[in-house]
Amino acid sequence: MGLMLQVALLCSLTILSFSSLSSSLSSNYYHKSCPQVESIVAKVVRDATSRDKTVPAALLRMHFHDCFIRGCDGSVLLESRGGNKAERDGPPNVSLHAFYVIESAKKAVEAVCPGIVSCADILAFAARDSVVLSGGPTWDVPKGRKDGRTSKASETTQLPSPAFNISQLEKSFSLRGLSMEDLVALSGGHTLGFSHCSSFQNRIHNFNSTHDVDPTLRPAFAASLKSICPIKNKAKNAGTTMDPSSTTFDNTYYKLILEGQTLFSSDQALLTTPNTKSLVYKFASSKKAFHTAFAESMIKMSSINGGQEVRKDCRFVN
CATH class of the missing domain: 1.10.520.10 (Peroxidase; domain 1)
Structure with a gap:
């Protein structure tokens, strides 16, 4: 526990040093x-x-x-x-x-x-x-x-891990000067892309001592995930798209959270506090509200910086 506290304090001090540079x-x-x-x-x-x-x-x-x-x-x-x-x-x-x-x-x-x-x-x-x-x-x-x-x-x-609960997510984001509102908005980035089975296996196999599958998942959706990612599947590239419109930056992700059809535990976790749940509903009902919040949170997140030089080649230090 002492080591974890030391790590947390170190992260806090590091993030504070990042934030002080954002004004530049x-x-x-x-x-x-x-x-x-x-x-x-x-x-x-x-x-x-x-x-x-x-x-x-x-x-x-x-x-x-x-x-x-x-x-x-x-x-x-x-x-x-x-x-x-x-x-x-x-x-x-x-x-x-x-x-x-x-x-x-x-x-x-x-x-x-x-x-x-x-x-x-x-x-x-x-x-x-x-x-x-x-x-x-x-x-x-x-x-x-x-x-x-x-x-x-x-x-x-x-x-932050795809398996994080809301407390773990809040801690991870707050260490970087980001709010719960930023958490919900930035999670909307999950509307794009693909996930490998390893990131959501915890929800569809041996979920806990009483459920093999996460009960918050819609049964038909869970069954489709299990068919894609059977327990013994070792294929590196096995997985599925984050949502059906995985190349379009829309608010489908939030609608899927409400339907029990998102991939990660961290997605479903957004329904576990009143504040984050209300934001999920807000963004599910208004793509404009989501887009506005996402842009604001991206500006905030991307302003954390702690570098020292302008590299000549992005792959190597000068």
Whole structure:
């Protein structure tokens, strides 16, 4: 228990140091030094998405996973070197993909504005562009992040788990200066993408001592998941889409929560407090309300930064 408290305190102090740097970000940071940067990144993301419809979900998830470790510092983009195993090779991140999109965008930006735009900013732009391309809202991304020089796979245990309950979720988000409202809004990102069986096996096999299947799941939905993910299934790529409209950034996710048809325990957990439950109902009934809240929470989350440099190559420190 003492060790857990030490870890929590360390996380708290680290997040406070991130937050103190967010004031240095600005909307016009590249106004003179690289005014074309956002259009350059948007084109790279758009071209990649035209070839692979899974790119938007991948980039949005990548940005989230980056911000939740050391702040939005591009540390998730660093490759493992020597004896150091980087974040991208940590267990929760092994399914991340589309790193090539950020690397391509960085090369395109460097060709026009060498040494000016951080990889962390490029990833933040790409996440926003991914949402827009999927039919979601746009927002003015705060700019001026610096890239971090540290990336450790061991720190990916700090990422919120799909199996978290509401108390665990609240603690994880609050350590990063994010509210319960931010939690519910940002969870809406689950409207995009695909999940492997490992992320929801806990709900459909040996759920607890009295139920094999999570009783909050709709029976027919649980049966379909069990057919996709039988207990002995070891296939790495087995899984299913997050919702039926998994390439469209809509509010279907919230409707599915109310119907008992979402994948993660952390999704269903949003119905377990009055505040979060009311927000689920609100976003389920209004796509506009969800889009507005999501954009606001993304600005808030992406303003956490703790980097030190502008990398020449997103894969390696300078």
